Structure formats: C-alpha cells, structure tokens
Amino acid sequence: CISKNVISEDKIYFKSIGDSNIYYVPIMDGQDCLGVMLFYSHRPEQNDETTRFLETVANTLSGVIQRKRAEQALEDERERLAITLHSIGDGVITTDRNGIITDMNAVAEELTGWKREEAIGRKLETVFRIINEETRQPAENVVQKVIKSGKVVGLANGSILIARDSTERIIADSGAPIKDSDGNLIGVVLVFRDITEEVRTQKELQRMNRLESLGVLAAGIAHDFNNILTAILLNISHAKLLAEGAGDEKIAHVLEGAENATYRAKSLTDKLLTFSRGGAPVKETVSLPELIKESADFVLSGSRVKPVYHFPEDVWLVDADPGQISQVIQNLVINADQAMPDGGIIEISLENVVLTDENKFGLKSGKYVKITVKDHGIGIPREYIDKIFDPYFTTKQRGNGLGLAITYSIVKKHNGHITVESELGRGATFYVYLPASEKETKMFSITEKSTPQRKGKILFMDDDSQIRNVVKQLLESVGHTVISAENGEEAVKKYFEHKELGEPFDLLIL
Structure with missing residues (x-):
C-alpha cells in the first residue's frame, strides 16, 4: 500500500519502525514511475539533506534504467533487422557515408563471393565490383550517387557484377539513403539481384522474333526467286545438252559456267528458305554418330584440321531431319576449321542428358542428346558473342553471315537449343541440345541399286x-x-x- 501511495503521489514517503527510519523513494521518468527505492536509516528524524540525497540517487538510477532499456530496445531492433536482412531474397549491402561496408546478407555473400566477416570494414568497390557490359569500364560508384542526390538511385542497364572468383553476372540494383531520427544521411543500403538468365531469355526471344520476321520475308522472296532461277537453270541445262549434241564444245563450256553460277544463286535461295515455314524439318529417327562423322569428315577433307570424336556406345537416337542436322554440323565444323588456319584438332562429342523443368534453356523437361563441338582457335571476342547467331552478321572477308543463323534456326525448329562459350585466344565451344527419340529403332543403311534407263x-x-x-x-x-x-x-x-x-x-x- 505504501509503494502504491509513493507511486501515485510522486514523492518520498517516510516511516519510522523502532530505531530505524525507512524512506520510500520513487524512481521517475517524467510522469512515469520506473520503480521504488527503499532506504534504511538509523537517524531518528527526517531532514532536507537526506531527502535531497535520495532524490539525486533516484534520478541517477532513473537515467541508468532508461539507458539500459534503450540499449535493450536497440539490440532487439538490430536482431529483427538482421533476421529481416538475411531473409530477403535479393543481395543487400549496407555502408556508411564513406562507402565502408557495415553489413551484408547471405545472398550478397553468394553473388559477390565474399564472406560477411571478410567484407565488413572494406570499401564497397573492393567487394561490389561492377562494370558496364559494353564498354567493360567500371560503373559509377553507387554510394557517391546516393549521397550526392539523397534519393534512391538505380544502376544503368547492362551492369555486370564481377565476383571474387571472376564469375560475371548481369545484375539489377538500386541504392537508397539510410537516415537517422533527425533526417541526417548516415549511410547507404544497396539491394541487387542476378538477372543473367532473364536477360538471356529476353535476348533469345528477340533473336527468335528477328528470325521469324526474316522467315516471313524470305518465304515470299525466295520462293518466287527460286522459280525464276529454276526456269533459267533448266533453259541453260537444255541449251548445254543441245550444244553437246551438236558437238559445239565451246558453247557448251560457256553454258556450263552459267549453269554453275545459277546453282550458286539457287543455293543462296535455299538457305533463305530455311528461315521460312517451308524450311520445316522432315524428321526421321536418326543415329547421330554416323551422321556427325560423315558430315565432319566431308567438310575437313584436305584440311590441316583433324576431328577427334568422343561417342558413347549407348547414345540415344533423335527424331531429326538428317539433311538439316548435317548442315548444322557442317556449319559448326567449318567455323572451327576457319578459326585454326594453322591446323589443329576439333573435338566433337555426344552425351545423353536429362533436363528438368528448371533448366536454364527454357526447354521442355526430358531426355536430350548434347552435341559439343570444340576448337582451339582464335576464339570469339566478347562483344560478338551475342551477335553471332544474327542473320548477316559476319567478321569474315568471305561469307554471307547466314551459316550460324541457319544453324540456330534449324536447331530451334527441332525444339532444341544451341549456345556457345568462348574466350579470346583460347577457342570456342558450341553446345547443341536435341530431344531424344522415344522410339527404339535399329538404324540401317539402304544401298541404292541402279535401274536401267528407259523412256516413259x-x-x-x-x-x-x-x-x-x-x-x-x-x-x-x-x-x-x-x-x-x-x-x-x-x-x-x-x-x-x-x-x-x-x-x-x-x-x-x-
């Protein structure tokens, strides 16, 4: 009851018990009572000096209690912040005004390759190394941009994060100011995520749309042009036969040159038709080892480059157009051959793989046969990697820039995928994924028999x-x-x- 009176009246309460005096002293925080302090004294009377002393002690205890509560609240807030920080799906890094890292979460550790304990205390640019995808130059310091503007800022498109192990990822990120209770800027929080696969998927869709547009155009032009060339070719061939029958070898020779030139023009229209709907594959069950070896050996005949094959005995069959897949292999081998003018080795291998729904190529889950064509040539410059499958793109003095575009189109029409890895000066490796056949068919060859010619x-x-x-x-x-x-x-x-x-x-x- 006495304690209640002390708290409610907000003053020291004095009581004598025998030879002792007891002081009940309220410990206050403004209008709130934090507690009651009991003070025992053997002095018989209450005096102002004792009262002032007890008030001073109570005020001191009030400050201590308030500070301890504030420290505990701050510690609780830090713990909640840490839990929140480490549960976020994006990478998060916090810094002070000078760009010194003060904290980072597990996702940031994974993307940068730095452990939290190692990163704290280092400058942001040491851990968070970002460059422009096209220029390869360091990007602007995010902390400086945020401090300068005092607002949320984002990185420019095409920013690449270089991890501690030199792994490169395309990222999207933003930086925001951290302010204290008075509104003063005390640091920066950086939030970022890996969008490499999103960008690749977007580029893949853009490339497919370009090829589809080209296919529509090619379907109309190439079909009509092909008919004209066919008529020209047949007339030339007919004239050549008549010249040969009349014994005029000189005219026949001239007509043969015109015939060959027309064949080359017709070959170009056939390539254009590959992009059109008329170029759809006529599939049959195919054994890839024989088809690949035959195609590669034909292209490398007389070359200083030699193929080395790695074909497992149990490689799966595929449902494919043999002519079109042969063209894919020939195009890839021709590129590899031209990348090694002084000769070398092309490694061609096959592998059975099973892709899940989470595969990074956007393919349906199931069984696939993976074709790998690897050369040890000059490699492909980084700035050309995303362009090599585009129609008419070429870095060669000769060629029309359709080889790899046709290869890409054929693979896509087989519901497959093609990708490339390369490092300048260390060669290039192409990977082709083709759906495996569900049939268990034995492959066999057909020997053509000559038929006596007769008029009909x-x-x-x-x-x-x-x-x-x-x-x-x-x-x-x-x-x-x-x-x-x-x-x-x-x-x-x-x-x-x-x-x-x-x-x-x-x-x-x-």
Whole structure:
C-alpha cells in the first residue's frame, strides 16, 4: 500500500519502525514511475539533506534504467533487422557515408563471393565490383550517387557484377539513403539481384522474333526467286545438252559456267528458305554418330584440321531431319576449321542428358542428346558473342553471315537449343541440345541399286508456266512423253483420263 501511495503521489514517503527510519523513494521518468527505492536509516528524524540525497540517487538510477532499456530496445531492433536482412531474397549491402561496408546478407555473400566477416570494414568497390557490359569500364560508384542526390538511385542497364572468383553476372540494383531520427544521411543500403538468365531469355526471344520476321520475308522472296532461277537453270541445262549434241564444245563450256553460277544463286535461295515455314524439318529417327562423322569428315577433307570424336556406345537416337542436322554440323565444323588456319584438332562429342523443368534453356523437361563441338582457335571476342547467331552478321572477308543463323534456326525448329562459350585466344565451344527419340529403332543403311534407263510417259505439275515449258522440252529431248498440268485438280483429271484410255503414266512429278 505504501509503494502504491509513493507511486501515485510522486514523492518520498517516510516511516519510522523502532530505531530505524525507512524512506520510500520513487524512481521517475517524467510522469512515469520506473520503480521504488527503499532506504534504511538509523537517524531518528527526517531532514532536507537526506531527502535531497535520495532524490539525486533516484534520478541517477532513473537515467541508468532508461539507458539500459534503450540499449535493450536497440539490440532487439538490430536482431529483427538482421533476421529481416538475411531473409530477403535479393543481395543487400549496407555502408556508411564513406562507402565502408557495415553489413551484408547471405545472398550478397553468394553473388559477390565474399564472406560477411571478410567484407565488413572494406570499401564497397573492393567487394561490389561492377562494370558496364559494353564498354567493360567500371560503373559509377553507387554510394557517391546516393549521397550526392539523397534519393534512391538505380544502376544503368547492362551492369555486370564481377565476383571474387571472376564469375560475371548481369545484375539489377538500386541504392537508397539510410537516415537517422533527425533526417541526417548516415549511410547507404544497396539491394541487387542476378538477372543473367532473364536477360538471356529476353535476348533469345528477340533473336527468335528477328528470325521469324526474316522467315516471313524470305518465304515470299525466295520462293518466287527460286522459280525464276529454276526456269533459267533448266533453259541453260537444255541449251548445254543441245550444244553437246551438236558437238559445239565451246558453247557448251560457256553454258556450263552459267549453269554453275545459277546453282550458286539457287543455293543462296535455299538457305533463305530455311528461315521460312517451308524450311520445316522432315524428321526421321536418326543415329547421330554416323551422321556427325560423315558430315565432319566431308567438310575437313584436305584440311590441316583433324576431328577427334568422343561417342558413347549407348547414345540415344533423335527424331531429326538428317539433311538439316548435317548442315548444322557442317556449319559448326567449318567455323572451327576457319578459326585454326594453322591446323589443329576439333573435338566433337555426344552425351545423353536429362533436363528438368528448371533448366536454364527454357526447354521442355526430358531426355536430350548434347552435341559439343570444340576448337582451339582464335576464339570469339566478347562483344560478338551475342551477335553471332544474327542473320548477316559476319567478321569474315568471305561469307554471307547466314551459316550460324541457319544453324540456330534449324536447331530451334527441332525444339532444341544451341549456345556457345568462348574466350579470346583460347577457342570456342558450341553446345547443341536435341530431344531424344522415344522410339527404339535399329538404324540401317539402304544401298541404292541402279535401274536401267528407259523412256516413259510422265505427268508433270507446276504452277509456273515457264518451268512447265522448260521441263517438258528437257524431258522430251531425251525421249520421254510429257503431259503437263498447272494445278492439282488438272493433274488428277488427266491422270484418270489417261488411265481410262489404257495409257497410264509411268511417272508423276508433282
């Protein structure tokens, strides 16, 4: 009851008990009572000196209690902050005004390669090394930008974080000022995250969109141009046959040169058609070791570069267009060969891999066959890595810049993925992933048998009148009987008409 009176009345309460006096002294914090101090004295009377002494002691104890409570509250706040800091999914680094690191979380440790204990006390630029992706120059100091502006700032696009082990990651980050209760700036907090895969995925989609746009354009131009070239080629071939039949070797030789030039032009249109919808693969179950070896050996025939193959016996089959995959291998091997003008070795290997839904290529989960083509040549400059699959991009004096673009297009149309790793002066390695076949089919080769040549009756269909006329003349010049049709309806009609007359066709060319 006495303690309650002391607290409620906010004054010292005095009581005598026998030879002793007891003082009940309130310990106050403004209007709040923090507690009551009991003081025993053998002096019989209460005096002002004792009262002033007890008030001084109570005030001192009040200050101590308040400080201890503040320290405990600060410690609790630090613990809550530490828990929050280390539970954040992004990297977090805090610094003082001078850019000296005061704390960092586990994600920041992982991305920078520095342990928290090692990083604290170091300058930010030592631990958080960032450069511009294009110029490779150090980026502006984030702490200085925040202190200068006093506001939240973000890094420019294309910033790369170089970790302690030299690993490079593309990051997105922002820095914000840390202020005390009076609004004074006392430090900077930096929040950042790894967006490397996001950027790669975005670039992949942009590249696919460019190729799709080119495919639409190529489909229209190349198809019409191909028809014109076909007519030209057939006329030249026909004229050459007539010249050879007449014994005019000089004219035949000139026509042969024109024929070869037309073949080269037609080859270019065929490459353009690979981008179009008409270039869709005609798949069959394929054994890659035989196909790869045949393609690479053909390209390297007579070269100073030699292939070394690493093919496991149990490599899976794939469902693919043999002609298109052969073109992929030839393009990659040609690039590797040209990267080693003084000769060398190209390592070509196959590996069975299983990709999960979390794979970084954006492919469906399942079984894949991984093709690796590795050279030991001059390598690819860093600034060209993201451009080598773009149409018409080339650093060579010869070439049209379509080889790797076609390779990329073919792999994508097979629901696969192609990527490259390279370091200047240390060669390049291309990786191709193709879905494995679900079939368990034995591969076998077909030996072609020659068939005796004979004259026959042929039904030829084409929507281009020039091609119809030239093909008709060409086939008739070697003794065949040719009936032409402009479209499918006309072809079907003529087919049944001649069949009913008892004069069926020996060959249909549609």
